[in-house]
Amino acid sequence: MILAYRNTALVVIFASAVSIVAAAVPVPENVYTQDIDHSVKPGDDFYHYANGTWLKTTTIPAGQSTFDTRAVLTAKTSQRVRDLIQDAAASKSVKGRITQKVGDYYASFMDQDAIEAKGLTPLAGEMAIISAITDKSLLSAYLGSTLNTEVDGLTANADHIFGVWVNQSFTDSDHYVFHLLQGGLGMPDRDSYLDPSPKVAALRAQYQAHIAAILKLAGAAESANNAAGILSLEIRLAQTHAPDSDAADVFKQNNSWKRADFAINAPGMDWDAYFKSAGVAGQPEFIVWQPSAVTGTSALIASESIDLWKDYLRFHLIEHYVSVLPKAVAAEDAAFYGTALSGTKPVPDRGKDAIAATNAALGQAVGKLYTQRYFPPEAKARAQAMVADLITAYRTRISNLTWMSPPTKEKALAKLDALKIGVGYPDTWIDYSTLDVVHGDAFGNMRRAEAFNRLLNLAKLTQPADPGEWKIDPQIVGAVIVFTPNTETFSAGLLQPPYFDFAGDAASNYGSAGAGIAHEISHSFDELGNIYDAQGRLGLWWTPDDLAKYHAAAAKLVTQFDGYCPIPDLCINGKQVLSESIADVAGLLTAHDAYVLSLKGKSDVVVGGLTGEQRFFLAFAQRWRRNQTEAALRQQVATDHHPPGQYRSDAVRNVEAWYKAYDVATSDKLYLKPEDRVAIW
C-alpha cells in the first residue's frame, strides 16, 4: 500500500518497506488501513482520510441516530456476555461454583412458569410486616430495613426513601463513611413531580393510574383512592429533594452529620429504630448529600398517617421486585415506565432483562468469566505497561509546564504519584461464596443478592479505605474516574480492539486507548480535578494565578474550535467544548510521548505501509469516528461538552509530530502556524 504523499522521499521509503515488510510481517488486526480514504489528503482533512471508507460503508442502525465504535463494542460485548451467561446456565455446574451461581441466577429469572406459579406469595412475609406497622417506631424500623446500597455518587434518586453509598470521606482519606442519599420517588426525578407543564402533569396522571393498577393486581380494595394518596405523598417528598443542579456541586453534598444530629436536624423518624434495623446502629458519622430531603422526609413521617405510609410501602415493595413477579405486574410496569415515560413501545426481551439482572446481582462473577475468556493476564500486563508509560510521560509534561506555579506543580506531581489506575479487571475479586443462588427461586435469589451486596458494602465501614477498590464491572464497556478516592478504572470491555489489542500493534494502542486513558488522567488535574487533592480530599490546590494563566493559555483553543462549522449555519461553541478539547490535546500529546518512551530508543518500524508515527495518529483519528444524523449532530453541538468526532480528531493539528508523520505542508488546510498550536498540558 502506497499513500499519496507529496513528499517523494517518503513514498519511496514506504514502497521499499512494503515490499520487504509485507511479506514477512502480517498487518496486525488493529491497524485499520482498510478504513482509510486515499482520495483525501491527510493534511487537508485527517478525519476523513483516516475514516472515509468506514464512514461511507457504515450505516446507522434503524431507530438510532448515531453509530460509532462505542456502539459496536457495546453490541459485541453484550453478545459475548449473553453467551457466557447462557453457557453457564447450560453447564449445570457444581453447586457453589461461580458458573452455578451465574447460570442459575439467569435460568431462574428466565423460568417464568415458576415465577407465574408463585404469584405474589414471595412478597407475603414482607407484606405482613408492613401490615403489622402500628406506630412510627415500627414504621421507622421497617424503613431502616429497606436501606440499600444500590446507589452511588451519580444517583439522584435511590430506590427507597434513602440510599447509602459507602465511600471514602471528602475530608478523611483513611476511612470509608456512610454517604446518605435522597430517594423514594417512583417517577425519574424531582421535576417529574413539580413541573406544572401540561405534558408532565399528564404523566403524573398516568403514574397515578399505574399505582392504582399495581395495587389492584395486588388485591388492594381501595386502590384508586390509595393511588391518589401515594402520588400526593411522593409530590411532597419531591418538594424536599435537592434540585438536580445541586447534584453537580460537591460542596453542597459534603454535609457531615453526627449520629445525634439526626434527631435534632430531622425530627419525625425514630432514628434509633431506623439505623438499628439498617444494621448500622454504631455508625458515628454520616455525610448527608441532601439535608433538605432527610429533614423533609422525616417530617412527613411525623405528619402523615401510618395508613398512607403503609400504602406507599406496599406499592413500592411490588415495584422493587417487579422483575421477578408474574407477567401481569411486569406488563403494567412496562406500560408506564416503557411506553408512557419514554414515548416508545419497547419490545419485551426477557433474555436481555435476565442478562442485566444477572450482571447487577453478580457483576464481578460475570466479569471473572468474561476476562477468563477475553482478557487474559497478558492483556492486563500490556495495558499496565502502557499506563506506566503514560504516567511517566505526564509527569514530565507537568514538570515542564510554564503556566503552573512551582508549588502547584509539586502538588500535581504528588497527586499523579498517588493516582491509582486500574485496567481490565480487579487484582482481588469479590468472594461470592456466602451468596446462595437457588435454581428455580428468582425472587429469593434477587433478595439474597441484594442482602449480600449490602453486607459487602456496609462491612467496608469498619475497614481502612482502599483507594484501589474496583469501581466498574470488567464486562462493561466503560471507564470510571473517581476523584474521591484518587482513582481511575478502565474495564476489560473498553480495552479491546479497535481501542486496544493486547496482541496487536503498539503504536495503534497508544494512539487510541492510550490517548483515551491520558485524556481521563488529565481530568484529575484540570478544572474537574483541581478541587480534590492527592488523597481525594476536597480543597482547591491551584492558585488564582494558575487559574488565570491556564485560561489565558486556553484562549487560542477556543478560537480554534469557534472556527469549526460542520454545517454552514452550525458552528461549534469553543467555550462550551473547551475543557474536553484541552483534555483531547493533553491525551494526544501524553500518549505520543508515552509511545516514544515505549520504543526504548528502538526505531519505528513500518507495518502495512505505515510508520509507527503514522499508525499512532491514524488510530487516534479512527478513535473518534461516528456516523450520525443531522438532528443528532445539531443536538450534540447545542448541548454536549464533547465536540463532534471530526474536531476531536483535529487535535492532531496541535502536535508537531503529526506534521512530520504525514508530511503536512503549510498550504494544507489543517496546517496551523507553530505559534497558533496549543498545548495546555
Ligand SMILES: [Zn+2]
Ligand atoms: Zn473528558
